[in-house]
Amino acid sequence: MLTLNTTQTQLAIEVSNLKKVFRKRDGLRGPIKEEWALKGVSFYVQEGETYGLLGPNGSGKSTLIRILSTLLTADGGTVRMLGYQLPEDETRLRRKMGRVSVDAAFYKKLSPRENLLYAAQLYGLEPRQAEKRAMQILEQLGLESRRFSDPIEEMSRGMQQKISIARALLINPPLLLLDEPTTGLDPKSRRDVQAFLEDLRAREGTTILLTTHDMAEAERLAHRIGFLAHGRLVAEGTAEELKRRAGTPDLEEAFIALTGEELDEEADSL
Amino acid sequence: MKEALKIARKELLTYVREERILLMVLMPLVILPLLMNLPFLLLGHYYQQAENKQQVIAIKGVPQELQHLLQRAKFVVQHSQNPRQAVQERQADVGMVYAEGRYTIFDRNSILNQQRSVATERTREVLQQYKEQVLLERLQSHGLELADLEPFAIEIQKTISEQQQALGLLAMLIPFAVVGLVISGGQAVALEATVGEKEKATIEALLSAPVAPWKLLLGKGLAVVVAALFSAFASMAGFALGNVFVRHNFSTQIEALPTDIRVQMGAWALTSTDLATIFFTSVLFAFFVTSVMLALGIFARTYREANTYLSPLEMLMLIPFLLFAFSDYVQVQDWFFAMPGLGVVVAIDTIVKGSYSPWQLGLTWASTLAYGLLVLFFAFRNFSREDVVFRN
Ligand SMILES: Nc1ncnc2c1ncn2[C@@H]1O[C@H](COP(=O)(O)OP(=O)(O)OP(=O)(O)O)[C@@H](O)[C@H]1O
Numbered sequence: 001m002l003t004l005n006t007t008q009t010q011l012a013i014e015v016s017n018l019k020k021v022f023r024k025r026d027g028l029r030g031p032i033k034e035e036w037a038l039k040g041v042s043f044y045v046q047e048g049e050t051y052g053l054l055g056p057n058g059s060g061k062s063t064l065i066r067i068l069s070t071l072l073t074a075d076g077g078t079v080r081m082l083g084y085q086l087p088e089d090e091t092r093l094r095r096k097m098g099r100v101s102v103d104a105a106f107y108k109k110l111s112p113r114e115n116l117l118y119a120a121q122l123y124g125l126e127p128r129q130a131e132k133r134a135m136q137i138l139e140q141l142g143l144e145s146r147r148f149s150d151p152i153e154e155m156s157r158g159m160q161q162k163i164s165i166a167r168a169l170l171i172n173p174p175l176l177l178l179d180e181p182t183t184g185l186d187p188k189s190r191r192d193v194q195a196f197l198e199d200l201r202a203r204e205g206t207t208i209l210l211t212t213h214d215m216a217e218a219e220r221l222a223h224r225i226g227f228l229a230h231g232r233l234v235a236e237g238t239a240e241e242l243k244r245r246a247g248t249p250d251l252e253e254a255f256i257a258l259t260g261e262e263l264d265e266e267a268d269s270l
Numbered sequence: 271m272k273e274a275l276k277i278a279r280k281e282l283l284t285y286v287r288e289e290r291i292l293l294m295v296l297m298p299l300v301i302l303p304l305l306m307n308l309p310f311l312l313l314g315h316y317y318q319q320a321e322n323k324q325q326v327i328a329i330k331g332v333p334q335e336l337q338h339l340l341q342r343a344k345f346v347v348q349h350s351q352n353p354r355q356a357v358q359e360r361q362a363d364v365g366m367v368y369a370e371g372r373y374t375i376f377d378r379n380s381i382l383n384q385q386r387s388v389a390t391e392r393t394r395e396v397l398q399q400y401k402e403q404v405l406l407e408r409l410q411s412h413g414l415e416l417a418d419l420e421p422f423a424i425e426i427q428k429t430i431s432e433q434q435q436a437l438g439l440l441a442m443l444i445p446f447a448v449v450g451l452v453i454s455g456g457q458a459v460a461l462e463a464t465v466g467e468k469e470k471a472t473i474e475a476l477l478s479a480p481v482a483p484w485k486l487l488l489g490k491g492l493a494v495v496v497a498a499l500f501s502a503f504a505s506m507a508g509f510a511l512g513n514v515f516v517r518h519n520f521s522t523q524i525e526a527l528p529t530d531i532r533v534q535m536g537a538w539a540l541t542s543t544d545l546a547t548i549f550f551t552s553v554l555f556a557f558f559v560t561s562v563m564l565a566l567g568i569f570a571r572t573y574r575e576a577n578t579y580l581s582p583l584e585m586l587m588l589i590p591f592l593l594f595a596f597s598d599y600v601q602v603q604d605w606f607f608a609m610p611g612l613g614v615v616v617a618i619d620t621i622v623k624g625s626y627s628p629w630q631l632g633l634t635w636a637s638t639l640a641y642g643l644l645v646l647f648f649a650f651r652n653f654s655r656e657d658v659v660f661r662n
Pocket residue numbers: 022023024035036037055056057058059060061062063064660661662
């Protein structure tokens with residue numbers, strides 16, 4: 001079982017009562033529909049801790065990550081990260097966060113090298129050092145360096161995802177936000193990425209917030225896990241705690257039990 | 271500022287990688303000049319050949335004296351029962367029949383061809399010469415001179431400026447080309463830098479980087495302006511170089527062209543001050559066009575949506591062209607110079623014609639800058655609004 005060295009007590013992420021609504025108009029003149037993607041989410045992540053967010057499609061995982069990475073602004077609640085407040089300190093926070101999203105998004109006509117150097121320049125890094133660091137990371141992730149200059153559009157999704165992780169780590173961030181980083185990867189690549197994250201955490205003490213659909217991944221990587229359903233955090237704890245609470249032998253059944261229909265309705269009526 | 275330059279560099283690199291670089295260079299510097307000059311060259315070549323060739327004339331009822339004159343003008347004279355048919359069947363280049371005090375010349379060119387054939391022109395010249403000869407004989411028998419028949423001379427002169435005359439077709443083409451190419455040249459880069467980033471989802475990484483939105487916009491705008499101006503001025507260079515090249519290497523073909531066609535072909539007769547003024551006007555126009563494209567590109571969710579917005583706008587831009595085509599009948603008013611797009615067309619038109627006034631040019635510059643800033647404000651506002659950038 002994963003345990004965190006609890007001599008560090010500072011919080012890296014502190015989210016309280018976070019809310020987000022998307023407004024959409026039905027047609028040209030229709031009424032404005034409100035869709036609450038987050039209905040008051042509160043949780044914290046300690047420094048050096050890895051927190052796993054599990055939730056079905058549309059539960060608000062990506063929205064949460066987007067708010068933390070300053071792409072969206074919350075409609076309620078507070079976010080504190082690394083001692084900074086959102087949205088006031090967003091520029092300072094951006095320099096300290098790396099983010100990887102499900103779809104490794106790149107400029108397809110450019111090579112991985114050019115993509116990474118472009119990202120490095122946006123963060124004001126020295127190109128030569130950034131390149132050296134990128135090469136190291138890609139090697140650790142098991143990507144052959146001779147492919148470094150091929151156009152990215154010729155690469156498989158797995159390779160692209162690894163490059164995307166390298167991009168997030170260029171700035172050596174103390175905080176890493178990972179939105180389904182291993183979705184769509186083959187088992188070998190998935191294990192490469194997971195091993196890399198474990199190694200990174202051990203070496204650098206990086207704090208990681210991770211969303212995933214993969215129970216095994218959550219159990220392997222996350223110190224604590226939160227179940228998100230319909231924009232609410234419905235359960236939280238270590239994998240053992242969650243299984244115990246649901247009375248089930250594995251995490252997947254605990255997930256189904258704890259995010260099931262009755263629980264949703266109960267949560268909604270609160 | 272450094273970040274903005276890096277962003278601009280990346281946008282242009284992405285654009286160039288789309289294998290468009292070859293087209294970007296070939297189109298203005300090779301294909302356009304070729305399209306412009308090839309018809310003139312071919313025509314010149316044809317006239318040159320026709321001039322050196324011995325022309326065959328089929329005649330009927332033509333007096334001996336005129337036949338001599340024709341022979342002296344290098345015609346091969348053939349007697350024929352039906353000169354018209356001989357020309358039709360291509361046995362002769364031109365035909366001539368004299369009957370009842372009238373000379374009829376049979377021309378070989380089709381009805382679509384406005385020009386008469388070289389042989390016809392030459393026949394007419396010979397006939398004119400013969401006419402004057404006959405006339406002179408008759409006058410002299412009455413003690414008069416040929417000049418007595420022409421008490422005064424008549425001349426029609428175009429009032430358009432020498433520069434416009436010298437430019438020929440180019441005078442009409444340059445305002446079209448500059449405005450059209452600034453629009454089309456910037457579009458690909460502008461869309462790639464906005465909806466392109468949305469469609470590929472790269473915009474998320476870009477917006478979560480510690481770069482201020484105005485710097486992102488500046489970088490992207492810079493790339494679009496550069497691409498737009500490159501497209502316009504590479505074509506101008508193509509026109510100029512093509513013209514100089516053709517005049518230098520094919521002077522005999524051009525000499526052989528009839529005067530009116532040669533005038534149409536024109537010569538590169540813009541001064542460097544004119545060029546600089548056109549360039550400055552284009553820079554302002556490119557700024558305006560770039561703002562419009564970025565504002566729309568950021569608003570649109572997909573390429574398709576962006577094109578839906580841009581197509582009608584581009585149609586609107588055609589209105590000045592229409593008006594411009596009727597410029598002989600439309601009185602250009604001062605307020606034309608303050609209209610978006612239209613102002614730039616008429617302004618460049620007056621520069622080319624060498625007839626611009628500082629007040630009108632200033633009006634165009636100031637209004638274009640104002641429109642550009644206004645739209646840029648919208649682009650910036652769109653760019654900093656998450657409900658626009660992440661519209662779903
Ligand atoms: N830009 C947007 N505009 C409107 N609605 C949105 C937008 N982004 C997300 N939503 C809505 O918010 C809800 C949460 O979406 P979100 O992408 O956060 O879910 P998720 O948990 O990441 O799902 P998945 O597992 O499929 O990635 C969904 O109902 C979605 O339709």
